[in-house]
Amino acid sequence: MTDLKRLITSQKFVRKYVTESFDRRDQFILLEVSDKLVLESKLTDNMARLKELDLQILGIKWSSEENESELMEELEACENYQDKLRSSLFKLQSPVPTIPSPPTPVLPLLKRPTAPLPRYSGQENKDLTKFLSQFEAVINRYEYSDYEKLLLLKQQITGRALVLIDSLESQNQGYSKAKELL
Structure with missing residues (x-):
């Protein structure tokens, strides 16, 4: 060859x-x-x-x-x-293409009650019992879960009361536990 x-x-x-x-x-x-x-x-x-x-x-x-x-x-x-x-x-x-993860569903915003909610700052001259009764009078008209009630409560309070509620452990995140804590 x-x-x-x-x-x-x-x-x-x-x-x-x-x-x-x-x-x-x-x-x-x-x-x-x-x-x-x-x-x-x-x-x-x-x-x-x-x-x-x-x-x-x-x-x-x-x-x-x-x-x-x-x-x-x-x-x-x-x-x-x-x-x-x-x-x-x-x-x-060439790099392995990544499969895009499905988009994170956007949770709907919590619909606020049409009636105005009271506010609480935690100052000494403010009555917590009066605030809670006014707050519950408005939110009990709607079908909110315990957690949704907590979210609404956190929007209406400031100061030491808010700090207390923010300290709740994740397994205790609910309106009833927050109310007990206050």
Whole structure:
């Protein structure tokens, strides 16, 4: 077997591998990281090997003064295979797309009662019992959960009373626990 035939046979083998890899490039995303690294190494090695084979083959063909159109076809084929390798390497190295998480549902704002709610600042001259009875007279007209009542209460109080309610532990977050605390 002559040198040219041996080189062309080697070139065909590498080109076959390049084409097979190129055809599987959409499946690269499914590979484990270690498999991706091994494949990247193989593709990079084959890129260098194919360049060397292409140069040797083209060198022999140029010296034997073959038809110029055949040489141009060979140059195009060489570039085509290099493009396949580049595309495969790019696909292999591109980050894994993340699946966007579903949007967080926006909770509707708590509908405030139409009647004005009393306010409480926690000052000494303010009566907590009177405030709570006025507050409950308004909110009890609506069907609020214990937690929703707490949210409304927090909007209507300030000062030390608010600090006390904010200190409630998460499992005790409710109007009845807040009322006990006050």
